[in-house]
Amino acid sequence: MNPTPKGEAIQIVNGRLQVPDHPIIPFVEGDGTGRDIWRASVRVFDAAVALAYGGKRKIEWLEVLAGEKAFQQTGNWLPDETVETFQKYLVGIKGPLTTPVGGGIRSLNVALRKHLDLYVCQRPVRHFAGVPSPVKHPEKVDMVIFRENTEDVYTGIEYRGGSPEAAKIIEFLQREFPKDFAKIRFGTPEQTDEFRRLIGEEPEGKIEVGIGIKPISRIGTERIMAAAIQYAINYKRKSITIMHKGNIQKFTEGAFRDWAYEYAERAFGDYVYTWAQWERTKAARGEAAANAEQKEALASGKILVKDTIADIIFQQVLTRPDEFDVIVAPNLNGDYLSDALAAQVGGIGIAPGGNINYVTGHAIFEATHGTAPKYADLDKVNPGSVILSGEMMLRYMGWTEAADLIIAGLERTIADKTVTYDFARLMEGAREVKTSEFGSLIIANMEKIAAGQVPHPEETFGPEILRRADGKVYPHDSVGAVMTRAVVAVPAEASLRETAIYMRGRNIHSVIVKPDASGQWGIMTMRDVLKKVVREGRAVDGLTVGDLTTRPLLSVSPETPITECAALMVERNIRRLAVVENGEPIGIISETDIFSYVAE
Ligand SMILES: NC(=O)C1=CN([C@@H]2O[C@H](COP(=O)(O)OP(=O)(O)OC[C@H]3O[C@@H](n4cnc5c(N)ncnc54)[C@H](OP(=O)(O)O)[C@@H]3O)[C@@H](O)[C@H]2O)C=CC1
Ligand SMILES: O=C(O)CCC(=O)C(=O)O
Numbered sequence: 389m390n391p392t393p394k395g396e397a398i399q400i401v402n403g404r405l406q407v408p409d410h411p412i413i414p415f416v417e418g419d420g421t422g423r424d425i426w427r428a429s430v431r432v433f434d435a436a437v438a439l440a441y442g443g444k445r446k447i448e449w450l451e452v453l454a455g456e457k458a459f460q461q462t463g464n465w466l467p468d469e470t471v472e473t474f475q476k477y478l479v480g481i482k483g484p485l486t487t488p489v490g491g492g493i494r495s496l497n498v499a500l501r502k503h504l505d506l507y508v509c510q511r512p513v514r515h516f517a518g519v520p521s522p523v524k525h526p527e528k529v530d531m532v533i534f535r536e537n538t539e540d541v542y543t544g545i546e547y548r549g550g551s552p553e554a555a556k557i558i559e560f561l562q563r564e565f566p567k568d569f570a571k572i573r574f575g576t577p578e579q580t581d582e583f584r585r586l587i588g589e590e591p592e593g594k595i596e597v598g599i600g601i602k603p604i605s606r607i608g609t610e611r612i613m614a615a616a617i618q619y620a621i622n623y624k625r626k627s628i629t630i631m632h633k634g635n636i637q638k639f640t641e642g643a644f645r646d647w648a649y650e651y652a653e654r655a656f657g658d659y660v661y662t663w664a665q666w667e668r669t670k671a672a673r674g675e676a677a678a679n680a681e682q683k684e685a686l687a688s689g690k691i692l693v694k695d696t697i698a699d700i701i702f703q704q705v706l707t708r709p710d711e712f713d714v715i716v717a718p719n720l721n722g723d724y725l726s727d728a729l730a731a732q733v734g735g736i737g738i739a740p741g742g743n744i745n746y747v748t749g750h751a752i753f754e755a756t757h758g759t760a761p762k763y764a765d766l767d768k769v770n771p772g773s774v775i776l777s778g779e780m781m782l783r784y785m786g787w788t789e790a791a792d793l794i795i796a797g798l799e800r801t802i803a804d805k806t807v808t809y810d811f812a813r814l815m816e817g818a819r820e821v822k823t824s825e826f827g828s829l830i831i832a833n834m835e836k837i838a839a840g841q842v843p844h845p846e847e848t849f850g851p852e853i854l855r856r857a858d859g860k861v862y863p864h865d866s867v868g869a870v871m872t873r874a875v876v877a878v879p880a881e882a883s884l885r886e887t888a889i890y891m892r893g894r895n896i897h898s899v900i901v902k903p904d905a906s907g908q909w910g911i912m913t914m915r916d917v918l919k920k921v922v923r924e925g926r927a928v929d930g931l932t933v934g935d936l937t938t939r940p941l942l943s944v945s946p947e948t949p950i951t952e953c954a955a956l957m958v959e960r961n962i963r964r965l966a967v968v969e970n971g972e973p974i975g976i977i978s979e980t981d982i983f984s985y986v987a988e
């Protein structure tokens with residue numbers, strides 16, 4: 389390990405991350421393609437931070453060893469020091485690490501998640517304009533997988549067929565649960581040999597049955613569900629789908645579904661409406677009453693919590709992607725689904741993730757893909773997944789400006805059709821570039837965007853979600869503590885129809901309108917559409933958001949006491965206000981936010 393760099397540790401105080409200007413962030417470069425990818429990615433992270441904060445902030449990187457490099461240098465695949473360093477510094481990032489199939493070491497990736505109890509594997513899946521995709525409407529894919537990250541068959545309690553351990557478990561089942569033992573198809577030498585004879589093979593007089601154990605707990609289910617619901621509330625997501633194979637695995641995945649529903653209703657009843665509620669109402673008062681209840685709940689802004697069985701979900705996310713938003717899954721289902729969904733938006737080269745414990749604050753960000761060994765050291769693969777994992781890390785730290793810049797630089801680079809082999813092979817007119825070149829182009833584009841030399845790509849592509857207040861702490865009874873922190877900003881030229889479709893899809897009632905020539909931000913609300921278009925009988929086509937925008941923004945600061953804000957809203961007869969800090973909108977405060985505060 390390198391000597392500890394100058395800088396300070398990120399800490400968590402009263403459940404909030406405290407990020408110094410020079411945080412020490414441990415990283416593992418990873419095996420295989422990890423080396424090329426890390427070299428390109430770290431340059432992008434450093435450039436984004438430097439451009440966003442003009443030298444005031446800087447990440448002090450601390451390399452820690454894991455995988456092949458660790459084994460070569462220390463004889464240990466995952467040195468204790470690595471785990472301790474991630475423990476100490478709270479937030480880190482890693483490249484992929486190799487796991488052999490059928491034997492050898494257990495996964496180091498999984499070991500790290502378990503050591504730090506990183507119970508959330510958060511994998512956003514969204515489409516970047518211009519990225520090639522095998523589906524017709526990749527832009528409809530905007531989902532976030534919340535994969536439970538510490539339980540399930542991923543726990544790794546397994547016994548090799550023919551081993552004394554497997555024999556012991558089988559004997560135990562035979563003795564204590566004979567009915568269940570009888571379900572093992574080849575659990576006795578007689579059963580095994582009978583089939584061997586049938587296919588003309590010699591009997592062997594022995595059994596070889598591998599045994600795996602799948603633990604799924606109530607508390608483990610509740611904490612992943614809590615993270616998913618909180619995310620859906622914070623980011624105005626409209627539904628949460630529980631993915632499970634509970635029809636077959638009744639007491640593990642079936643229980644996962646039931647516990648998730650129960651918890652959602654118990655802990656977040658004011659925010660969600662569940663299909664379990666719908667079923668109960670249907671049983672008591674009929675289907676029409678259940679439908680009416682659901683309709684009313686969703687109209688009031690509640691998030692729909694539903695479930696889907698794990699096999700059919702793979703078809704539904706392809707054929708009806710707009711019906712899926714946040715997806716909560718047990719460990720293995722989430723693993724499968726994240727690779728499959730990545731394909732819909734351009735593949736695993738652009739699939740980021742974060743392993744997070746929202747209680748302790750520990751987090752290690754990493755790509756969804758593995759080491760892709762056939763491409764190792766060829767400077768060929770797409771570094772996009774690690775770059776976007778770093779973008780998630782910066783957002784988690786509250787360094788939103790740097791994160792935004794990475795997204796903008798990446799979007800511009802893709803829009804320019806300068807891409808790595810995986811996109812180039814599917815994109816007409818693309819110029820294939822190396823891993824390192826792709827990183828350099830993102831940096832060059834970020835520099836131009838920061839200097840205002842090229843339009844920010846989001847200005848061309850429509851709605852942008854501003855998350856300027858992520859990670860900031862405001863006084864308990866102030867607007868900042870209860871406001872909605874994700875602000876949807878659109879350019880005034882955006883079409884009204886497209887914006888209305890976007891707002892309806894996400895159940896949002898207002899959008900912030902980007903500054904006009906005088907630098908003033910504006911707002912357009914659902915009510916403006918009713919008042920200025922529908923009531924007046926105007927045709928929607930041809931109208932832009934700018935036609936309905938109110939400028940300047942009527943706003944409050946995040947420090948405004950909630951009582952004062954409520955008085956202003958009542959006095960002016962308005963339902964929502966922008967929250968502005970240093971001249972920039974950082975949130976929206978609505979009647980519903982204030983009502984939730986009162987209810988809590
Ligand atoms: N978190 C982790 O560290 C993970 C580690 N692994 C480990 O990685 C090793 C290899 O696993 P494997 O199943 O081959 O899966 P990989 O994800 O490593 O690679 C599978 C295929 O995905 C494509 N791919 C992967 N990374 C990129 C990239 N950066 N840019 C473009 N395309 C990419 C390539 O497709 P194509 O051939 O079409 O070009 C590649 O052949 C295993 O030991 C596995 O256990 C796996 C997943 C996660
Ligand atoms: O640890 C590994 O090797 C594979 C892990 C994996 O595929 C994942 O977590 O998505």
Ligand SMILES: [Mg+2]
Binds near residue numbers: 724756
């Ligand atoms: Mg995987």
